[in-house]
Amino acid sequence: MRDRWSSQLLFVLAATGAAVGLGNVWKFPYIAGENGGGAFVLVYLGAIALVGMPVLIAEVLIGRLGDRNIVDCLSRLSQATRTHRLWRAVGWLGMIAPFVILSMYSVVGGWALTYVGYAATGKLDAPAGDAAGYFGNLFGELVASPGELAAWHTLFMCLTVWIVAGGVRGGLERLVRWLMPCFFLLLVGVVSYGALTTDTFARAARFLLSPNFDALTVGSVVTAIGHAFFTLSVGAGAMLAYGSYLPRKVRVVQACTTIAVLDTLVALLAGLAIFPLVFAHGLEPSAGPGLVFTTLPIAFAQMPAGQAAGLVFFALLSIAALTSSPSLLEPIAQTLSERGGLPKRRAAVAVALLVWAAGIVQVFALSGRFDLDLFGRNLFDLSDHLASNILLPLGGVAFALFAAWMIPRDKAIGGLGSAGAGFHRLWRFAAGYVAPAGVAIVLLTGLF
Ligand code: PHE
Numbered sequence: 001m002r003d004r005w006s007s008q009l010l011f012v013l014a015a016t017g018a019a020v021g022l023g024n025v026w027k028f029p030y031i032a033g034e035n036g037g038g039a040f041v042l043v044y045l046g047a048i049a050l051v052g053m054p055v056l057i058a059e060v061l062i063g064r065l066g067d068r069n070i071v072d073c074l075s076r077l078s079q080a081t082r083t084h085r086l087w088r089a090v091g092w093l094g095m096i097a098p099f100v101i102l103s104m105y106s107v108v109g110g111w112a113l114t115y116v117g118y119a120a121t122g123k124l125d126a127p128a129g130d131a132a133g134y135f136g137n138l139f140g141e142l143v144a145s146p147g148e149l150a151a152w153h154t155l156f157m158c159l160t161v162w163i164v165a166g167g168v169r170g171g172l173e174r175l176v177r178w179l180m181p182c183f184f185l186l187l188v189g190v191v192s193y194g195a196l197t198t199d200t201f202a203r204a205a206r207f208l209l210s211p212n213f214d215a216l217t218v219g220s221v222v223t224a225i226g227h228a229f230f231t232l233s234v235g236a237g238a239m240l241a242y243g244s245y246l247p248r249k250v251r252v253v254q255a256c257t258t259i260a261v262l263d264t265l266v267a268l269l270a271g272l273a274i275f276p277l278v279f280a281h282g283l284e285p286s287a288g289p290g291l292v293f294t295t296l297p298i299a300f301a302q303m304p305a306g307q308a309a310g311l312v313f314f315a316l317l318s319i320a321a322l323t324s325s326p327s328l329l330e331p332i333a334q335t336l337s338e339r340g341g342l343p344k345r346r347a348a349v350a351v352a353l354l355v356w357a358a359g360i361v362q363v364f365a366l367s368g369r370f371d372l373d374l375f376g377r378n379l380f381d382l383s384d385h386l387a388s389n390i391l392l393p394l395g396g397v398a399f400a401l402f403a404a405w406m407i408p409r410d411k412a413i414g415g416l417g418s419a420g421a422g423f424h425r426l427w428r429f430a431a432g433y434v435a436p437a438g439v440a441i442v443l444l445t446g447l448f
Contacts, residue, residue: 002067003168008250010173012258014327015060015233015242017176019263020183021324022108023231025317026292028267029274031223033285036215037207041268043221047228048264051438054430055234055396057256057416058403063243064252065407065415069335070094070237073244078406087406090398095332097236097391102328103358104383106160107366109321110152111293114142116318119311126301135297139290149363154356160325161352164333165345168245172326179319186316191269193309194276204275207285208268222445225438226388231263233324235396237331244334253419253427273313277303292317329355389446393439404432 005011032040066073071091078087118124126134142148163171195201229235274292277299278285287295296313300306329351337347365379403412413424
């Protein structure tokens with residue numbers, strides 16, 4: 001008997017946990033900041049609705065109907081066709097994306113844990129005067145010290161493997177049952193803190209919500225589409241794996257809509273938590289990846305109860321990361337376990353060791369210990385670019401095309417659960433045409 005979610009609610013909670021992660025709290029605010037705010041957010045919302053959602057539904061549907069790991073799902077569902085072997089190969093290739101992403105995710109998750117430690121031990125209390133220099137140094141020193149990075153990355157991987165090894169009910173469900181409510185409470189807390197202690201909340205809302213199309217470039221459109229994949233966790237087989245544990249009675253469309261709406265809400269709330277603080281202290285919203293690690297602490301250092309607020313914020317970031325990372329380990333561990341006949345626990349540990357080693361390589365690349373120059377980027381940036389702009393869109397589009405064109409109509413309608421033929425037609429158009437077109441834009445602009 002395969003493990004199963006105990007209810008639709010638990011699936012939604014776990015999948016929302018997978019979707020809501022560093023992408024929402026760390027990445028979304030800084031890319032929105034770099035791309036000028038409002039207009040970018042609008043494109044991002046469009047990308048979620050037109051590209052991300054159809055792909056999310058496709059992935060969950062494949063998992064549900066295939067009822068196994070990625071490779072077996074694709075192979076089983078295409079059994080009757082001549083393309084059967086090709087799809088099995090796609091399944092194997094699909095392991096690359098979660099592997100690469102997890103090797104970096106764990107390192108950044110490690111930064112989040114480090115900052116919880118900093119906040120708890122008073123290290124986020126900058127000396128009066130040069131706060132910017134102080135936090136720039138603090139982050140710079142962290143990133144440049146392989147020992148410290150490796151230690152936190154190791155801790156993060158241990159937590160991740162522990163959750164996955166516990167199985168669906170004993171690991172994932174137990175985790176999200178209390179961490180997700182906790183996450184939402186903390187998020188509301190940080191947003192309220194910004195709203196109450198600054199007078200820049202309205203400005204932040206305007207920055208995020210009122211579009212200024214002058215700031216929009218082709219590059220921002222591509223970034224928005226790529227991020228739609230990353231933030232919804234689609235294209236890496238994560239949602240397929242989670243979907244494969246669905247119990248019989250589930251409304252896939254309703255569940256996926258809830259996941260996407262919650263994920264979007266969290267990204268916007270994270271923006272509304274961060275930008276009021278950034279603006280109130282005259283800081284730059286376009287600070288890039290360092291926004292939450294170097295810019296935000298400057299604000300906290302100058303605010304009432306800033307240390308406590310910082311602690312809450314970085315705990316929030318750590319929780320977000322920890323409910324997502326298992327979804328990256330799961331698809332690979334699940335495949336190894338089911339195809340290799342290994343107990344899940346052992347498969348999870350084996351995969352985690354490999355990912356851990358890849359993460360160590362990332363750590364050394366980041367700290368400049370070996371200065372790889374790959375197409376003008378370091379290994380870390382290259383992996384990030386490769387994952388968001390190439391692997392996830394490619395994986396996502398493969399799942400979308402498969403679900404739209406390889407799964408017979410009646411079977412798909414049955415699998416979607418109470419959505420009806422009208423919805424199926426709409427979804428198939430989006431998954432079969434719109435999403436691939438969106439991905440083509442991303443890939444082609446990436447090439448040139
Ligand atoms: N969605 C996660 C985040 O926003 C990242 C992720 C991507 C997780 C792909 C699983 C698969 O942080």
